Amino acid sequence: MSKFYTEISKYYDYIFPTGKAQLQLIKKIVGEAPKNILDVACGSGGYAKSLNDSGHQVTAIDLDQEMVQALKARDTGIDARVLNMLDIEVLNKTFDLIFCIGNSVVHLNNNEEIYEFLKSCKNSLKENGHLLIQIVNYDRVLAQDVKQLPTIKNEDVPLVFERYYDYWPEQHKINFRTILRVNENVLENSVLLHPIKSTEFVGLLEELGFQDIQLYGSFNQEAYDPMVSFPLIMVAKK
Structure with a gap:
């Protein structure tokens, strides 16, 4: 994990506060508590804590040890672990919902790694369990040569x-540069992202046998428009 993410961990909740629309959609998808939920790339764990407070059984993983330790101290009822998203099957658990939001999936290197992640998610979901993914809309980013978020x-x-x-x-990568001023x-930091398009992502989900795949342009479930929407939100059922 980049030292940058460790350094910004103390500011994480100020940069990315827990969103009401995100929580509402997560709760709508998973249904009444108690359900088993996995939060992938959980950051400081705002969503994990809110879901745990709502009566769900929550497992949360992230690569940053500082954030995971902070979450453990914040709520001992959450099974928080330092773990790569490609290794979720070592948890040896099954879930009603797995979610990964905050543009985390595109930190994987290529479509093959994303496929392996999605495969692990499918293997770790209960029958009729759901997967929720949110990334930046790279259809728009690539078509319009977006330079700044x-x-x-x-x-x-x-x-x-x-x-x-x-x-x-040449590399089909986005050099993502960030500057945090406090x-x-x-x-300052830079990291390479893999800009996967919506059709590619849906193709991977379909190849793995996910069903009822829904695309949204916001957490309020607005219609997804490849040339307008800022995020791409995908919900699929095992």
Whole structure:
């Protein structure tokens, strides 16, 4: 895990606060508690804690040890672990819902790794269990050569989080550069992302036998528009 993510862990909730629309959709999909839920790339665990508080049995994984330790201290009722998303089958559990939001899946290297992740998810879901994935809409990013995502500001800290995209066609990668400004401190980082398109993602889900695949352009379940929507949200059933 990049040192950058460890350094920003103390600011994570200010940059990415737990969203009401995200929680509402997660709860709508999974149904009445108690259900077994896996939060993949959980960050500081805001969603995991809210779901655990609602009576669900929550497992949460992330690569950043600082964030996982903070979540364990925050809520001992959550099974929080440092684990790669490609290794979820070592948990030896089955879930009613697996979700991975926050554009985390595209940190995998290619479609083959994403396929392996989705395969592990399917193997770890109960019959009729659901998978929820959210990434940036790379249909729009690639077609319109998007160079920057909206800057995140939080005046309470205060902080500014700038996000820049630079597409490298030869490698089919996006160089994702971030600048976090907190008072007089500046933290910079860059990481390569794999910009998978919606048709490719749906194709992988279909190849694995997922059913009832739904695409949304927001967590409020607005229709997905490849050239307009900011996120791509996918819900599929085993």
